[in-house]
Amino acid sequence: MIQISELTRRFGPFTAVNKVSFNVKLGEVLGFLGPNGAGKSTTMKMITGFLAPTSGQVTVMGQNVAKNPMNAQKQMGYLPEGAPSYGDMTVLNFLRFIGKVRGFSGEALDQRINKVVGQVALSEVLNQRIETLSKGFKRRVGIAQAIIHDPQVLILDEPTDGLDPNQKHQVRELIRNLSKDKIVIISTHILEEVSAVCSRALIISSGNIVFDGTPAELAAKSKYHNAVTVKFTHPYEVKQKLESLVNVYGIECDDESGLITVFPETGKSVLKQVNELIHAQDWEVEEFHVEKGRLDDVFRQVTVGEIA
């Protein structure tokens, strides 16, 4: 369990993190979201003990991070923002170095290194200097050093930042595989990542928590939640008929894509009515789907107060 209570960090007169409180349980993968400068990295640095809070407390697996930083850090793996330091070391030497710092030696060290090299797929670059690696491999080296001691808590600051779509997919797979019976906190700007890997989403804006819930609950806040989007082959005179259906709150037409979205009144569904109308009118349809909700709209709504 991670317990965060009234965590605050000021830089001079500026408050970067403002009385943030939340708990994270074993088995949870928490997506930590927020616009640039919202306070994500600052919060993660305070959780991991790399930055002292101005006030407030963090307890990780029963260890108070300020009072017992060494004990707390034993429980945690941390991937900071950006590339690993020690760029002139080879991957293998770097992992050996980190493994020793984490208390491994001899055969146990070799076993741990073999294990993480397999998990993160690093074998082809083991003898390459870190500074000569591609961005994706540097990120994987960062993840490898974070998991070398098989910690119960993983704090990953933008783990897929700058990766290509294949590498993003691999890193998300890895996080999913690692996350059983652990606590994982991932900061990200990528909203699709939240649906892909997280069991819970927490949004921070200007140092304050503005949303805490499941990805499905986040999507349900979107005005698109349960809307029906259709692409008609001949989209003439459909709008008026759709608008007159029971439970329909409004219609949105996207001229560029040709998609027409039918919004239900709050808490209602329009799926059946739209479907029946299409069949009754014998309209030809190229695309038809019920929207789960658009996360980018909700993100804007909760972080800058825009109505989606």
Ligand SMILES: Nc1ncnc2c1ncn2[C@@H]1O[C@H](COP(=O)(O)OP(=O)(O)OP(=O)(O)O)[C@@H](O)[C@H]1O
């Ligand atoms: N050492 C520091 N001195 C002064 N201000 C700082 C310092 N570190 C962070 N800040 C400020 O605190 C705020 C929060 O920064 P933080 O890096 O936590 O944001 P973030 O949510 O991680 O942003 P990003 O998504 O861009 O990485 C920013 O306005 C930043 O400029």
